Amino acid sequence: MKIGIRILLTFSLIIFTKSFGHSQKIDSTLTHNLSPVTIKAYRFQSNEVKQLESVHQTYITSGKKHEVILVQDLPANIAEKTGRQIFAKISGAFIYDMDGSGNQVNVSTRGLDPHRSWEYNIRQNGIMTNSDIYGYPASHYSPPMEAINKIEIIRGSASLQYGSQFGGMINYITRHPDTTKKIGFESLNSIGSFGLQSTYNAIGGKIGKLSYYAYYQRRISTGYRKNARSEADAQFVSLEYAINPSMNLRAELGRSQYLYQIPGALTDDMFYANPKQSTRSRNYFNPDIYIPSFNFTWQITNNTKLNCIGSAVLGVRNSVQFIGFADTKDTIDALTGEYKPRQVDIDNFNSYTFEARLQHDYKVFNGKHTLISGIRYINNDLHRRQQGKGTTGTDYDLTITSDQFGRDLHMKTKNIAFFAENLFRITKRLELSLGFRFESGLSAVDGVISYLPNEKVPQDISHKFPLFGISGQYRLNHSNKLYAGWSQAYRPVIFADLIPATPLDQTDPDLKDAFGHNFEMGLKGELFNRLTYDLTFFQIIYKNRIGSLVLTDDNGQSYVWKTNFGDSKTQGIELYAEYKIKETMKYRISVFAATSYFDGMYMRGTMKNGAVNTDITHNRLETVPKWIHRSGLQIGYKEISAILQYNYVAESYSDALNTKTPSANGASGIVPSYHIFDVNLAYRFNNNLNFKFGINNLTNEQYFTKRPAGYPGQGVWSSDGRGFVASIGIKI
DSSP, X not given: OHHHHHHHHHHHHHXXXXXXXXXXXXXXXXXXXXXXXOOOOOOOOOOSOBOOOSEETTEEOTTSOEEEEEGGGOOSOXXXXXXXXXXXXXXXXXXXXXXXSSSOOOEESTTOOOGGGTTEEEXXXXXXXXXXTTTBOOOOOOOOGGGEEEXXXXXXXXXXXXXXXXXXXXXXXXXXOOTTSSOEEEEXXXXXXXXXXXXXXXXXXEETTEEEEEEEEEEEEOXXXXXXXXXXXXXXXXXXXXXXXXXXXXXXXXEXXXXXXEOOOBOHHHHHHOTTOOSOSSEXXXXXXXXXXXXXXXXXXXXXXXXXXXXXXXXXXXXXXXXXXXXXXXXXXXXXXXXXXXXXXXXXXXXXXXXXXXXXXXXXXXXXXXXXXXXXXXXXXXXXXXXXXXXXXXXXXXXXXXXXXXXXXXXXXXXXXXXXXXXXXXXXXXXEEEEEEEEEEEEEEEEEETTSOGXXXXXXXXXXXXXXXXXXXXXXXXXXXXXXXXXXXXXXXXXXXXXXXXXXXEEOTTOOOEEEEEEEEEEEEEETTTEEEEEEEEEEEEEEEEEEEEEEOTTSOEEEEEEEEXXXXXXXXXXXXXXXXXXXXXXXXXXXXXXXXXXXXXXXXXXXXXXXXXXOTTOBOTTOOSEEEEEEEEEEETTEEEEEEEEEEOOEESSTXXXXXXXXXXXXXXXXXXXXXXXXXXXEEETTEEEEXXXXXTTOOOOOOOOOSSTTOSSBOOOOOSEEEEEEEEEO
């Protein structure tokens, strides 16, 4: 440092003397001792929603609505995956709080069904994790949020490239190793209200051409409600080998499992009397899922890249429950001195996927364009065993006391899809993308349903769909752009739609897949280096929705007929805005808002209502509130950061009949609006040590988000009241 200063001073004096015509000799040994100067700045958490490039890896995102959440920087309760905090800045994100322990992420956008995010194509590091995309599309695989570096969300108009889902794609990107070290270690440990104890520990590094990362996580919680205990653990290992500068191979194995004691649904009267109470003590749910995969990338030339992915979803989804409405008590029988037998259900997932994607850049008329095409093959065998007669015990026990299950089925799907999308860079500002996808497959059911003759077991359903899409964007300047997109989408008939629930139920043999389209147009960017924004208008047309009608056979016997009952339309406005009020080297103050308005209704439809059929045309869609609003104040000072967040969700209907007055069993009725405040603080001691503290539901709002139509039981499910979480993170 001193030598550099000497040289600089000597050179400066030479220039100075020559500029004034002097030529005397300068003593090259001239020195001047300066006091050291230390410049210190603070890294404030990057909480703004980020954007992807027009071509991201082997995906075209130009003209689509997309967001990136940097989870590592979030001042949020990640130990329990509190969705309203993690997705706080995603306008229109509806969070279904099935339980507060962090077992599952249940999120939807644009008025779609949030159950286990099954309207989305869910991925981890680009690997699909939906349990059975055509039979049971829920994502039971649920990695710890401590392991996630960022979340990429691409809305529905981009679905041609990765699937046909109306919602779009959510890609959870795991943390990466510090490749400057041969071995590194990190640990994040949390404690909190309702018995929360969580530990996340990971190692990673790089040795030669091999990079590796592995973690182990465990979390236990007694739960906000009585009989709501959870025990979860997860493991993951990733090995990445650079074969040469143009070839890379990555192999991964992830596992997640949890055992959740289900406290049972409540009636409205029960909820308002005591939201912590329980109606079940013997019900349990246990998914245990493995995701093995390999990912090969080859940069064939400077303009051509190949990406091949082989993966599987393997594991089980177990449940043992005493099933009944909230007002049906699970008590000891006075005659037998025992509880009634519970129902045992077991799903075995065996889903295999292969994807190949080819990206090619080419020039035409002095413009560089990009073509991405690919193929995906899926082979599923979902072995579903249901209605097994379980024990009369109280612990988690999958033993059945009968010879067989009431339903023992193999649900097999083979599907192949081809897609191609071309990005035309028409000018430096204007981009246009045209896409096409073709899906062809067959879903087959084979097995026994005890209450149906073999010839009435549901038949095979074929899927053949050509899907088209177009999108474009125009850059107004370096920071702002207009975008718009339209694409077709469809949701195949899932196996739950095919299986008659009782002997009085029948399934339409001509049941059709739901189909429709996504449309969006918007303006996003940055103004004055202070305001980040994204304003979008959207519309979803969803045709051939599936429901039930009451019909009468030739003998005058009534029965329930499962069929396509109607069409719906959801449209609305989404706005995300974040404004930096003040930012210096020492502190930062900003505010944000993520607001959405939904207008969702049935364009036509008829549904079963007791023993009659009711026209539901112009009724509002269930679980679609008109308004979802989240806003927050963020303050950073040196190593301290804090956020105060407000959440508002308007009331919604729980059924397509738009029942207003809650039923006696809590299964139907209005879901009231709710307001929630959260506070989160973080202190970074240094690059290797940090501390976080949060208070969730500051005002102790008693609320619920949805009345589920199926699992985990029809009725009211209380969301968590006020609680705290404290975490400490260490890196070595």
